[in-house]
Amino acid sequence: MITSGLDPYTDASVVVAGKDLSGQTAIVTGGATGIGIETVKALAGAGADVVIAVRKRDLGEAAAKEVNAAMGAERASVGMVDLADLSSVKAFTAAWGGKPLNMLINNAGVMACPLSYTADDLEMQLGTNHFGHFALGVGLAGALRNGAKAGRAARLVSLSSIGHLRSAMNFEDPHYRSRDYDKWAAYGQSKTANALFAVGFDKRLASQGVNANSVMPCGIFTPLQRHLPHEEQVAMGWYDAEGKPAVGFKTPAQGASTSVWAAVGDELEGVGGLYLENLAEAGPYQPGNRFGVAPHALDTEAAERLWRLSEETTGVSL
Template identity: 65%
Template sequence: MTDRITSAFGLRSTAREVAAGHDLSGRAVIVTGGASGIGVETARALAEAGADVTLAVRNAEAGAATKAEIEKTAPGRVSVGHLDLADLSTVAAFASAWGDKPLDILINNAGVMACPLTYTAQDLEMQIGANHFGHYLLTLGLARALMNGAEEGRAARVVSLSSIGHRRGGVNFDDIHYRNRPYDKWESYGQAKTANSLFAVGFHARFADLGVTANAVMPGGIRTPLQRHLPVEEMIAFGWIDAEGNVNPRFKSTEQGASTSVWAALAPELEGVGGLYLENCAQAEPWTEASPFDGVLPHALDPEGAERLWAVSEETTGARV
């Protein structure tokens, strides 16, 4: 990868460090899941740089508390909107309420991980239903707003949060929703995170010429409410925490975990560039056994897989370009 895109930032950089020096006054940003985990720090860094940030959240009370906290240090305005990615009717309502007013940055940050087998309001398996199909409908619903947010010489940007979990497998197009096969929570998470990456590939291919770029982001291992469905014993077995509850030092803080999302949203190195998988504030290299905690597997960036997923997403949600 001789033309790999890198930056001055890295593994331990924070979201605030990445945003420093950027004046986002007048720029509109939406962060899904902005009231929890790295979503809070993503929203905080962008609002402190002057952006008007909307926290798109399921829990209005948590959203209001996060808004009040961020406003203590942020010159940018912070607002809260209701969004439940597990109910496509609320996704459509959120996009409709936003309308065509210009949107500069959409960060599809919210997610669910390794939950028991459950289904969304539209009977979609929860992990791919919320993580992918919900964000697909949201982004397509905001596509006109994103195009209106683009300016000459500066594209609007979509950031799609993926994960190292994509390595657990691709999208099983024969039975995405576990109708006829045994459910495996980690396999399900893997296909959802692969879908998040493939969505960036498919979206960028369709919208780059219209002034909107999209990239996938792997934020790293971070101890957040994302692990709410995991028993302590399982996290200990994985080595994520020890018996006393201490977090593995390889993990990032929430401030560090938000850095690549902010870099994807702001980096001049990424102007006009998309369809990539980013980690540690750089374009990821191909995964190898020599570096098992970094890198991306080919299936997460496969253009044919992205096209197949796009067709399924259109059929599932009814949203088309």
């Protein structure tokens, strides 16, 4: 098992301590809030140029201003992309072209929303969390190849979740056309897809100097919970009776640490297709635990089936 050797509650800034990322470029989707902006701060703090990829310009510009002020340098900029609209993703990747990219952190996401559909008539959670990021990652594959350097691979980081335990991929009806909608099963399916995407991406790009891993950031209170009433979060045990976060939840800076490690950790050089959590490679899920990865999230046959479906759905391929 690969590990960083760091405590699971380490801040992201500690993960990059002593590293010089000058001359490297990263894109962080959803990088304006939550663990996204903490990921941006850590990478920029180590010298990287970071593009905050968002759908709301005002949030992106505010985040970039905050980061640049803290760094005393212009290291963060804003890129506009709506992951729930494949035409927006296509425009973003076309504008980027082949400019070298060293790190792509697919951080943005939607969780437990009411049944709704993207601009391309895809179930919102799967459409945004997976298909949007699939189109982005594959569309930027050439840029990542160009970002790979001698002795240093470019990296794609796909944000998954322990929520993947709630559902494997349902290939018969992934978009809830005929089955009853369950917001948590839909979220789980999208998080399984995020893990399977890293498996498929790494298989195809590792030999070309690009690795991909998925990440479980652990429980953090961020705008991701926007669709969940406080009462529901209390009922799920996320808050105690006094309204305090349950033991085990992380701060956004701690929650970003595994994403940052996946992007820069020396222990992961040349390594891909893994599911990472708590600054280490995850072990198999054991019933009753809050950690671990289920076999369906790393299944190579499911990864191949999802890849084919994703190419057909998005019209994007390597």
